[in-house]
Amino acid sequence: MNIHAIKAIYLFELARTWRTLMQSIASPVLSTSLYFIVFGSAIGSRMVAIDGISYGAFIVPGLIMLTVLTESTSNASFGIYMPKFSGTIYEILSAPVSAVEIVMGYVGAAATKSLLLGLIILGTARIFVDYSIAHPFWMLGFLILTAITFSLFGFIIGVMANSFEQLQIVPMMVIMPLTFLGGSFYSISMLPPVWQTITLFNPVVYLISGFRWSFYGVADVNVGLSLGMILMFMLTCVGIIGWIFRTGYKVKV
Amino acid sequence: MQPIIQVKQLNKIYPGGFHALKNIELEIRRGEIFALLGPNGAGKTTLISVICGIVNPGEGQVLVDGMDIVRDYRQARQRIGLVPQELSVSIFETVWDTVTFSRGLFGKPRDPAYLEQLLRDLSLWDKRNNKIITLSGGMKRRVLIAKALSHQPDILFLDEPTAGVDVELRRDMWQMIRRLRDSGVTIILTTHYIEEAEDMADRIGVINKGEIVLVEDKNSLMQKLGKKQLTLQLQHPLPTIPAELHNYNLQLSEDQHQLIFSYDSDSEHKVIVNLLRKLEDLEIEFTDLHTTQSSLEDIFVGLLEETA
Numbered sequence: 001m002n003i004h005a006i007k008a009i010y011l012f013e014l015a016r017t018w019r020t021l022m023q024s025i026a027s028p029v030l031s032t033s034l035y036f037i038v039f040g041s042a043i044g045s046r047m048v049a050i051d052g053i054s055y056g057a058f059i060v061p062g063l064i065m066l067t068v069l070t071e072s073t074s075n076a077s078f079g080i081y082m083p084k085f086s087g088t089i090y091e092i093l094s095a096p097v098s099a100v101e102i103v104m105g106y107v108g109a110a111a112t113k114s115l116l117l118g119l120i121i122l123g124t125a126r127i128f129v130d131y132s133i134a135h136p137f138w139m140l141g142f143l144i145l146t147a148i149t150f151s152l153f154g155f156i157i158g159v160m161a162n163s164f165e166q167l168q169i170v171p172m173m174v175i176m177p178l179t180f181l182g183g184s185f186y187s188i189s190m191l192p193p194v195w196q197t198i199t200l201f202n203p204v205v206y207l208i209s210g211f212r213w214s215f216y217g218v219a220d221v222n223v224g225l226s227l228g229m230i231l232m233f234m235l236t237c238v239g240i241i242g243w244i245f246r247t248g249y250k251v252k253v
Numbered sequence: 254m255q256p257i258i259q260v261k262q263l264n265k266i267y268p269g270g271f272h273a274l275k276n277i278e279l280e281i282r283r284g285e286i287f288a289l290l291g292p293n294g295a296g297k298t299t300l301i302s303v304i305c306g307i308v309n310p311g312e313g314q315v316l317v318d319g320m321d322i323v324r325d326y327r328q329a330r331q332r333i334g335l336v337p338q339e340l341s342v343s344i345f346e347t348v349w350d351t352v353t354f355s356r357g358l359f360g361k362p363r364d365p366a367y368l369e370q371l372l373r374d375l376s377l378w379d380k381r382n383n384k385i386i387t388l389s390g391g392m393k394r395r396v397l398i399a400k401a402l403s404h405q406p407d408i409l410f411l412d413e414p415t416a417g418v419d420v421e422l423r424r425d426m427w428q429m430i431r432r433l434r435d436s437g438v439t440i441i442l443t444t445h446y447i448e449e450a451e452d453m454a455d456r457i458g459v460i461n462k463g464e465i466v467l468v469e470d471k472n473s474l475m476q477k478l479g480k481k482q483l484t485l486q487l488q489h490p491l492p493t494i495p496a497e498l499h500n501y502n503l504q505l506s507e508d509q510h511q512l513i514f515s516y517d518s519d520s521e522h523k524v525i526v527n528l529l530r531k532l533e534d535l536e537i538e539f540t541d542l543h544t545t546q547s548s549l550e551d552i553f554v555g556l557l558e559e560t561a
């Protein structure tokens with residue numbers, strides 16, 4: 001195992017985060033804070049509690065997930081797309097590194113960053129709403145698993161993308177809507193039965209439900225099912241990445 | 254001794270069907286400077302890219318010090334440094350960070366003292382904390398060289414290292430390359446400046462349209478394919494070449510004042526002596542004489558015309 005290489009890629013990617021601190025940390029924290037102010041404090045005070053949880057507290061897990069999902073995806077995709085775009089990927093390809101090491105470096109850095117971001121937002125939320133965490137260990141577990149899974153997903157997008165536009169389209173057009181419709185702001189049980197069934201095809205539902213369970217002990221779907229879905233999605237991503245490296249698809253001609 | 258690089262029956266067909274390398278057979282000797290020459294699109298970069306792992310090989314095999322570049326890619330790649338033709342380097346990083354990154358990527362532990370010496374040798378030490386975007390093109394190329402040498406490889410590929418580099422810097426660069434060679438590094442370079450190959454290389458390979466046309470020791474190549482010309486400045490114009498001289502390869506200039514004798518560089522000395530003696534017999538007097546020798550460039554152009 002080429003530990004030095006994993007470390008080099010990991011540190012390079014984190015350095016990119018520090019270079020763009022405003023964009024990568026400050027801006028997501030600010031926008032999430034706005035959600036807390038508007039939906040948590042302002043509107044939330046007029047809303048009835050869901051499952052006995054005040055509305056402001058109810059949306060905290062969903063909003064953290066929203067950020068972690070979008071940031072993991074866009075970070076990891078950008079991280080691998082840039083060298084492809086600028087041509088610096090030649091160095092990675094010519095280095096004595098395995099596919100696993102490359103992925104560990106890039107995905108590890110993207111996941112670290114969005115995990116930190118998730119924790120910062122969790123801390124920030126405290127300023128606006130009162131919440132409790134019933135299962136801190138599982139909370140962290142879900143957060144880490146989600147960060148890694150969606151960083152893997154972002155890595156795939158970064159490899160596939162042929163332009164900056166394509167790079168941004170997935171987080172914008174897929175992740176955002178799925179998260180909004182996945183129960184960030186409401187409990188699925190509040191939907192009409194038909195929509196409840198349709199919603200169950202949205203993978204994000206399982207993430208948010210499981211994550212919210214770790215806070216308040218209540219969930220839309222069984223926690224075991226949530227965990228299973230995350231792991232399944234993660235394995236799918238790993239499988240696709242394995243295929244990309246075996247075939248050199250869009251990486252090597 | 255076993256060659257440090259062996260390319261065996263290598264083919265490369267790009268997606269789209271372009272056959273960029275055709276049955277390449279090539280051996281690079283340990284510690285030599287090997288110049289790979291060829292016109293644009295000949296396949297030089299493709300060949301280097303296959304050996305370095307940037308492009309998938311097609312049929313065939315490449316061994317680096319006996320290790321297969323696909324099966325034993327780790328051991329093979331650790332030995333190799335590559336300076337690519339394109340100036341691709343992440344521009345928002347500093348010089349120091351980027352060489353540190355490269356060293357780590359190739360699996361070597363940190364060694365600031367070595368990297369300092371490397372940057373000093375390349376006159377980049379003063380620029381170590383500059384972002385690469387603020388450097389000139391020639392400096393960027395040196396950064397790429399520093400990156401390629403950061404993990405102390407013993408095989409160095411230089412794909413047109415002197416493109417866009419000024420004369421003085423080019424001289425420094427060649428000095429450094431000679432120093433590297435003296436320290437035991439094998440160097441494979443491509444260049445369009447044929448004088449450079451003539452100056453620097455131990456052996457020359459010529460590739461054209463994906464095929465190796467020739468691989469030769471530089472000196473013997475110049476001797477074998479090089480032509481020499483002896484030009485005699487005549488005292489009196491000579492209307493025609495006398496019959497006695499017909500078995501010499503002679504030409505007369507248009508003003509009839511110059512007699513030009515072409516001969517192979519490796520032909521015997523006696524030919525010239527005999528010719529001069531004959532001229533004396535025929536009472537053809539000359540006031541001056543000089544010889545010229547064809548350059549590698551002439552040889553190269555001649556070769557390409559032959560294989561075109």
Ligand SMILES: Nc1ncnc2c1ncn2[C@@H]1O[C@H](COP(=O)(O)OP(=O)(O)OP(=O)(O)O)[C@@H](O)[C@H]1O
Pocket residue numbers: 253267268269271273291292293294295296297298299300338
């Ligand atoms: N990715 C690619 N896909 C398809 N064809 C390619 C690709 N890269 C190179 N080629 C083709 O392969 C041939 C050889 O290209 P290569 O870059 O190896 O030439 P070269 O000898 O390095 O030329 P130059 O002196 O211009 O650098 C060219 O005809 C080129 O168009």
Ligand SMILES: [Mg+2]
Pocket residue numbers: 297298299338412
């Ligand atoms: Mg080239």
